Amino acid sequence: MSKSNILNNRTKENHCFSSLSKEFVANYHKIFNEVVDEALARIPYLHSIEIKNRIKKMAGYYALVEKPILAELFLIAYEMLEEPNNYNEVKKRQAYTLACVMEMCSCYFLIIDDMEDDSKIRRGKQCWHLLPDAGSSVCNDTCMLRSFIYELLLLNFPQTEGSKIIAYVNQIYFLSAVGQHLDMLTSEKQNYKNFTMDQFKKIAELKTSFPAIHSPIILALILANKDSKEAKQQVHDVCNDIGIFVQIKNDLMDLYSSNESDLKSSTDIQKGKCSWLAVKALEMCNIEQRRIFQDNYGNWDESCVRKIQELYDTLKLQEIYENEKQTQHENLIRKINELPPNAIPSADNYKKLISLMEKFQLA
Template structure:
């Protein structure tokens, strides 16, 4: 595997970034609830403690059960990008708020994904919409969560920063929702001719690479006042492969997590356009394709077993290793092609690789 240019790893900027993001991660279970409580206390029209408690409960339900990887990535990027002369407490607080908003946004996507996929478990817990006091109210809860994100931003970010952030937030929700639409309709229509790697990568780019990889970095650029069309395009070009790889790893997790230890394993039953399904169609002979078309998208345990056996027969889990290597090669090649002076710089992308290479969503 090619490696990025070997730049010094112990300079002040990197040490500052690591310390800043680590402080947030280590104290996340204290920092995040405090931010939520403070924001709720400022909303005067929420005079019912029942509503406040509901918002707090749903906001923390998934968010506190997972490592705040997106917040960590955003804070690392911000610490690397921000000029030392403006590195002050107010900006640090805004960075923590923005990192927490990103984590809330991730939880919003988990809520809607579980509702649409009829998920059963997430983060080792029963899915939110299956709780006795939730049910179909989960749809309204998701709407409240999205609006609460906007409320927190409005409380803490002055103009023109508020406008820049909210404009980008709207873009996040639109692109991710579009990717989710493609995901759902591909599974619903069952036209396996559309299960192509090109279609899969584009879908993964919209619903995973953009919201889970590009977004934290772009937020850091906005907060440090370094967001330009050129810098955002650079981030997209470099990060898209890693984002697709994260989605592939998520699909593989679904295959191995048959007992539902981290999330419900239903990609086969739902007929999802997963990496495994796409590769199976690429590699299958005529008889194997007949098995796939007959059994894929069925809840019959016998059919599910046949698909799982077909995946093993085609050695798809082993092929993931080759896929990882190819994505890593592309990632490092793009880093090596960066100009000596760029924003973000090569050091940042090296750290990015370490942060996200084993990420699960």
Template sequence: MAEEASQEEMTYKSTAVPPAAVTSVASRDERRGFMACFPDLVRNLTEVGFHKDLEEANKWFAKVLQYNVQGGKMNRGLAVPLTYKMLVPADKQTEELMHQAYIVGWCVELMQAFFLVLDDIMDNSETRRGKECWYRKDGLGLPAINDAILMEAGIYKLLKLHCSSEPYYPNLIDLFHSTTMKTTLGQSLDLLGAQSGKLDLQKYTMERYSAIVKYKTAHYSFHLPIALAMHMAGISDPESHRQAKHILLEMGNLFQVQDDFLDCFGDPAVTGKVGTDIQDGKCSWLVVVALQRASGRQKQIIQDNYGSSDPEKVEQIKQLYTDLNLISVYKKYELNNYELICRLIEQTSRGVPHKVFYKMLEKIYQRES
């Protein structure tokens, strides 16, 4: 019975926000319009007419796109057309312009897909979005790296095809390039902390964690989609972008803390993936906070068990998190940061309407996946 009680304590359930508010930022009709563009995207990237001597490779690329780009909540991609609609007067939202916004949104989803395929390989993950990771499917293995590169290249082909005549085109190219660079540097910092062989607890600091989150997650998941929509809507003044970026990076930090928490305490049936942060020795919010609160004996438990794939050692770390009351600490952190972001939104004075930010915040607050 004691074991059952412990397991129940280690499963976090939030009921304060309806599931619909935390799973998708878009309505059913908005998602339908977005999804309707996907077949066009696949044709644009794989039509044999472009490369007549690469028919086999094009068919494979179509399979890569179908498996990896669809299937998630698509909140990053949907944020582009939804934000664009909130920034542009209704009488100027022509079918052609909305199609461009959908395509740019799908470019964000392509970026997400290529990052995730590579991330799953590096983390030796098993599942993604409730199904086998791409590199594990049918024993594919490391050739999946080339598929990720294909998806990244697809971003720039689509942008050239659909947006090259627009005045904002250089801004979009620059945003995708700079965001890829920042995200990859953040991934490097994350990986370097877990590669030294012997666990170095001195590296598990909140300062390092914040840098990883800012570059690995916040820029591409939150700042990129909104900044793209702002440029497409003709908002280019630096102060508007500065204010928006400040808020969106704070949202990105909250999102990653939630992700770290769900990696350990979430239900894989809901999150769609089996967490591996403990096994991988990641600089996770949970272990950083645990080290801040741990006694000398508890720090030794982390030293002896963190970063191991041994199930017993993993359970020791999870039990330590429970002993340190990290579920309660997390709930307080989430609420405090939600309130901070709300204050920042209210302080903005130009560029993006407050409702854009609140729509983004609504989809992540107290999320379970």
């Protein structure tokens, strides 16, 4: 890798700590490709050009078509948490590596989830498992990607810090997969007694809260060497509800925005998913409406899907969502205001992170 590249460029501007995330976002593709290329070149036992090209293609397949929200969230949290005295070029490189890793891990799960859900389109692209050269090799592909991410971390972090990060990244893989499995299990059984708000929250916590909301902040804490047990527990307490609410929003978006664009196809009703809409509908409906739900949910027939959509409309679920959103936001702000003055991240920083999530249309 050239010494003059962005990661190594020791210009005055690059030393400005608070521009870390801005610089990353402005140069995202370039940085991402450099991080990947450099690691691919440095893994001593990896020789095949075909394999290197495939890993690179896979790593960026979904990661490079949208704004790197997870990465930006992580970098802004890190900017808030790091002591200016500890910040240097090595830390910057590590922060950028971790930012890219977060996007790659997300890509890893999108590939697996799309395969499992038999999705067709994601972020405006044909899903990975539908590519002519993917198909049944998806498991093997994701195995390579995960192995590569591990090597990437190993190459960029000293042992103690690296082990901590690798252990946390393994937890992300593990819990996300557990969430995906419980999600699949709950849908498949089509036993609507299991469609409870508790079950929905459990799945949302694993599939969304943990990988998308907790992890950018926890990884920033680790990189800033402020990952005490208390700090991590606090992130969990504050952020869990946000993640669940993000999942509720995702479920609404799946239905109400997917007709407008082909960025992601809507299939929650057809697949009988334990979505917030389904759970809320079951909580609210009368005997007749419950019969309609049971007769039509989890069915690919268009008239069945329409009947479920009509039921959701009758029950005014969108309106209920708007009200709950307001209450949830107020509860969250109250919780943050009650944090002790020495909280890490501080109450102010939590508020900034939340408004950032809102800006990203996450929360």
